[in-house]
Amino acid sequence: MTTTTETTADTTATATVLKADGVTMRFGGLTAVRDVSLTVRSGEIVGLIGPNGAGKTTFFNCLTGLYVPTEGRVAYKGTTLPPKPHLVTQAGIARTFQNIRLFANMTVLENVLVGRHTRTKEGLWSALLRGPGFRRAEEASRARAMELLEFTGLAEKADHLARNLPYGEQRKLEIARALASEPGLLLLDEPTAGMNPQETRATEELVFAIRDKGIAVLVIEHDMRFIFNLCDRVAVLVQGQKLVEGTPDVVQADERVIAAYIGSPMEDSPEDEALAEVQAAEAAAGAADTQEDAK
Numbered sequence: 001m002t003t004t005t006e007t008t009a010d011t012t013a014t015a016t017v018l019k020a021d022g023v024t025m026r027f028g029g030l031t032a033v034r035d036v037s038l039t040v041r042s043g044e045i046v047g048l049i050g051p052n053g054a055g056k057t058t059f060f061n062c063l064t065g066l067y068v069p070t071e072g073r074v075a076y077k078g079t080t081l082p083p084k085p086h087l088v089t090q091a092g093i094a095r096t097f098q099n100i101r102l103f104a105n106m107t108v109l110e111n112v113l114v115g116r117h118t119r120t121k122e123g124l125w126s127a128l129l130r131g132p133g134f135r136r137a138e139e140a141s142r143a144r145a146m147e148l149l150e151f152t153g154l155a156e157k158a159d160h161l162a163r164n165l166p167y168g169e170q171r172k173l174e175i176a177r178a179l180a181s182e183p184g185l186l187l188l189d190e191p192t193a194g195m196n197p198q199e200t201r202a203t204e205e206l207v208f209a210i211r212d213k214g215i216a217v218l219v220i221e222h223d224m225r226f227i228f229n230l231c232d233r234v235a236v237l238v239q240g241q242k243l244v245e246g247t248p249d250v251v252q253a254d255e256r257v258i259a260a261y262i263g264s265p266m267e268d269s270p271e272d273e274a275l276a277e278v279q280a281a282e283a284a285a286g287a288a289d290t291q292e293d294a295k
């Protein structure tokens with residue numbers, strides 16, 4: 001991956017928010033991601049699905065600078081990204097993690113304020129001296145953080161400790177913190193994991209509202225109903241490679257996806273055997289009842 005920041009001659013740069021080209025990630029002998037290209041355009045919600053171990057999180061880590069891809073290039077709005085997480089965030093990509101990573105003993109508001117650090121310009125001396133510039137910046141940051149808490153429905157809990165929030169609200173807080181860096185693209189890694197159906201529905205609404213604010217979204221999720229309801233486009237990773245990409249209708253109907261991921265019952269599969277046993281038992285019970293009635 002190129003480590004310098006350079007502007008490409010990508011003429012679709014205004015519409016293209018994220019462009020990953022031929023991303024490959026190897027860990028020793030294991031190729032976790034193989035030659036994956038993906039584009040996310042302005043105003044889009046794109047889904048990334050695939051079985052466990054398909055390479056989805058590794059791909060996210062390549063996009064956000066946590067990993068330096070073995071091969072390939074990632075560009076945000078036409079500019080190649082340096083593989084450093086804080087520079088990627090500064091450029092305009094924010095993310096949440098599969099496992100919640102909040103500051104448990106900080107308040108809800110403080111967690112969001114932490115997310116704003118890439119957007120505050122006040123330097124160390126200004127912060128130490130707590131001069132008027134610093135105070136103004138701090139007030140503006142708090143106001144923006146409160147706006148984000150209103151937006152995510154957490155404003156009333158601004159002073160609560162993050163660890164005391166119910167699970168679904170902790171996930172929302174992660175999203176609020178990610179939004180605090182004012183991203184143009186939000187990456188969500190399994191945002192509904194462990195949620196009940198109501199919380200999942202609320203997350204769906206929240207993601208639509210984020211998109212309506214002009215932020216493109218790339219989301220990994222195992223919940224198919226959530227993905228197919230939400231996304232404009234879905235890419236399917238299987239064993240590190242992109243198998244299919246298309247609208248939810250196209251992806252759902254693709255036989256390779258059904259076979260590789262959603263899982264069509266195979267001939268002679270254990271499920272078939274179990275079903276046949278149940279049917280045989282029901283037929284035998286039915287026959288016994290008929291004989292009983294005939295007596």
Ligand SMILES: Nc1ncnc2c1ncn2[C@@H]1O[C@H](COP(=O)(O)OP(=O)(O)OP(=O)(O)O)[C@@H](O)[C@H]1O
Pocket residue numbers: 027030032050051052053054055056057058059
């Ligand atoms: N740091 C690492 N070192 C070595 N192997 C890794 C590393 N990270 C991931 N892998 C391997 O890469 C493959 C892809 O893993 P990854 O976590 O990206 O899959 P995933 O699609 O996100 O899975 P899940 O849906 O279970 O989260 C797996 O075989 C995993 O064991």
